């Protein structure tokens with residue numbers, strides 16, 4: 001029976017080698033993509049390549065606004081907290097909260113299949129004003145995502161991103177505010193949160209007022225937008241095939257063990 005075991009195992013290895021386990025799904029907002037279709041919704045589900053992406057605007061009561069060609073924003077005007085939103089088609093800080101604090105707009109998202117989060121596509125993340133997005137991963141890891149020039153801007157004045165009071169600062173690799181190659185594996189239904197933010201100038205004294213530094217068109221942040229997310233998933237037919245292959249491997253192992261014992 002050794003020939004049968006050999007042929008079976010070789011066949012299984014061949015199947016594994018031939019499997020193409022992933023396909024890309026991309027959810028994009030703005031011109032040519034999802035635009036003017038989810039404005040006014042607090043939550044929604046989008047579909048690409050058979051994958052469902054569920055989105056929930058935050059804070060509670062906020063609504064999506066995808067009216068701008070550059071991407072998705074949040075409208076938090078007249079929410080239950082009584083907040084005034086100065087930029088209804090951007091992610092920004094909202095004011096007028098009864099406690100007097102600034103509240104950052106955010107949204108949560110998840111997928112109905114397991115996969116790998118690869119790219120976060122952002123827009124309008126300004127380096128001079130130290131704007132950023134915080135991504136909270138399902139496993140509680142956190143990244144604070146800055147413009148690709150933010151560390152350079154700080155470095156000119158003797159500071160670095162590490163001087164800011166944020167968790168795990170990282171720059172986008174591209175000048176168009178995209179963070180690529182994240183490579184985070186997630187399960188179906190696991191929730192990510194993306195939240196807008198701005199660096200605190202108190203962390204880097206002198207940054208705003210240094211006369212040797214190219215000056216700021218606006219001294220305060222002006223919000224940013226979410227352009228999309230790229231993921232990889234295992235297609236349903238391939239997932240079934242891989243389960244069969246895995247079952248086959250178990251049979252093969254058991255058969256080998258039985259033969260060894262003989």
Ligand SMILES: [Ca+2]
Nearest residue numbers: 074087088090
């Ligand atoms: Ca807003």
Ligand SMILES: [Ca+2]
Nearest residue numbers: 124126222223
């Ligand atoms: Ca901005």
Ligand SMILES: [Ca+2]
Nearest residue numbers: 125126147177
């Ligand atoms: Ca930028």
Ligand SMILES: [Ca+2]
Nearest residue numbers: 122176177178
């Ligand atoms: Ca971008």
